[in-house]
Amino acid sequence: GENVEQHPSTLSVQEGDSAVIKCTYSDSASNYFPWYKQELGKRPQLIIDIRSNVGEKKDQRIAVTLNKTAKHFSLHITETQPEDSAVYFCAASRGFGGGSQGNLIFGKGTKLSVKP
């Protein structure tokens, strides 16, 4: 089955710097890659996602890149702010269909700390 590796597990940056979190996946059939942000004690919130038919997607200060050949995708946050501090999870799935095809397989998470 799918296996998602996420690095680093913790990341500390100064306010204004950029942060990059990387994930690799094992199932070449995976075609949907969302990123979730989870603040302490709260629900995971979808912040950006990418499908396998594109290589990059941007939304203001966040962007995601996908390299299907290498089977890795990355989250980029520019001009980081203290409120970006949270745990970020990447995930991969095959899209949806019968059985467990649409299940999201999550990485272990990255705790991002943005220091003022």
Next chain:
Amino acid sequence: GAVVSQHPSWVICKSGTSVKIECRSLDFQATTMFWYRQFPKQSLMLMATSNEGSKATYEQGVEKDKFLINHASLTLSTLTVTSAHPEDSSFYICSARDIGGLAKNIQYFGAGTRLSVL
């Protein structure tokens, strides 16, 4: 985005009792909902996939007789932790998958339920 309501948000129970957690999709229909367990500072561990109108699919190592799942309608799934023990204490989160239109396959999460078994 779509809203998923989960309650209770926090429950304390005695060992041996059962606890029911509800997960509702408020503004979309969800044929599939998911139940996760999250330990402190760890990732989301998928426990089971809840399918409307059919039996849930449990992940390896998850006892289906202990974690009863019912998906009675397109907007409601429930997880019942039966005969709870202290080791069942954890943060349980549900999610619902929106399969409509541009939201295809996006999962929206509930706020989670913190279960403490004394």
